[in-house]
Amino acid sequence: MYHIILYYNFAAITDLEDFWKRHKxxxxxxxxxxxxxxxxxxxxxxxxxxxxxxxxxKNFLWAEPGFEKTxxxxxxxxxxxxxxxxxxxxxxIVTLKSTVPVDPAKEHGQYLxxxxxxxxxxxxxxxxxxx
Numbered sequence: 001m002y003h004i005i006l007y008y009n010f011a012a013i014t015d016l017e018d019f020w021k022r023h024k025x026x027x028x029x030x031x032x033x034x035x036x037x038x039x040x041x042x043x044x045x046x047x048x049x050x051x052x053x054x055x056x057x058k059n060f061l062w063a064e065p066g067f068e069k070t071x072x073x074x075x076x077x078x079x080x081x082x083x084x085x086x087x088x089x090x091x092x093i094v095t096l097k098s099t100v101p102v103d104p105a106k107e108h109g110q111y112l113x114x115x116x117x118x119x120x121x122x123x124x125x126x127x128x129x130x131x
Contacts, residue, residue, distance in 0.1 A: 002048055002051075002077050002079065003050070003051055003076055004048040004081065005048075005073065005074050006045070006073040008043065008044035008045070009066075009067055009071075011067055012041070013042065013066070014040075016039070016040050020089050024087040027057065030060075031053065032053050032057055033082035033084060035082070035086040036086065036087045036088070037090045038089055038093070039090050039091060039092055039093050041092065043061070044093035046082075047085075048082055
């Protein structure tokens, strides 16, 4: 049995090169598979491995300043769906290609409870959803 995790966290990374090198080395040593994108604005990844590997990875990321509250979506599978590990530096962790700099940690929409979100969907005609 294997675990797959999906996650992202907008948290400022001050030394991108150091964070990327340490992160990549840890993941390679752990022998997990998947794709992880890192930028100065945070991290976005999908990774798979044994339960022990994934728990070790989550603890590693939670130990990084700013990433203590990273939430992981988790699923199980019988085979790892990735053939290799990719850990890359990118300009953005979620590609928006905006010409206006945005700090998602500070500039974001309002949180809605599920029932309030349903009301918006039922009453609003023009909705733009970015996930």
